[in-house]
Amino acid sequence: MTEEMGYQQKLYYGIPGSAAGIQVENATDIDYDITPQKGPTTNRGTGGNVPITTENVTQLGVTITWTMNNDPSDAALTYLLAAAKTGAAVAIKLVNANDDTLFDGDCSLSKKWNAPLAGESTYDFSATPTKQESRSPTLG
Numbered sequence: 001m002t003e004e005m006g007y008q009q010k011l012y013y014g015i016p017g018s019a020a021g022i023q024v025e026n027a028t029d030i031d032y033d034i035t036p037q038k039g040p041t042t043n044r045g046t047g048g049n050v051p052i053t054t055e056n057v058t059q060l061g062v063t064i065t066w067t068m069n070n071d072p073s074d075a076a077l078t079y080l081l082a083a084a085k086t087g088a089a090v091a092i093k094l095v096n097a098n099d100d101t102l103f104d105g106d107c108s109l110s111k112k113w114n115a116p117l118a119g120e121s122t123y124d125f126s127a128t129p130t131k132q133e134s135r136s137p138t139l140g
Helices: 075-086
Strands: 010-014 027-040 055-069 090-095 101-114 122-129
Touching: 010 075, 055 075, 055 101, 075 090, 075 101, 075 122
Parallel strands: none
Antiparallel strands: 010 090, 027 055, 055 122, 090 101, 101 122
């Protein structure tokens, strides 16, 4: 296969402090965002020319978002909702179609409930890394 399709990506969750190993099968859309946070490094120079703004990366912000259909019988949904409601950490792992790890770490979750007039209700989850369980995240 020459192109990866979205359905081939896999999202896992699990107990914080250890690798996530339970696949989230009820996820529809998954997004993975790495945003560099930067600090200015601009120098005024000799004062003869307008300085050109420069900056260096000081941190990497990571966010994984996904949507799940509201299926009350889904154990993964129940677990993730409970973690989001209590602020508990969750192990999250994201892999691509070749099973290369894109992210592996413990995260805190936020959730949003959606109830469209002409569709099924869903939950949007957003995961950001935490060291709550002393496990540093890894990026692939």
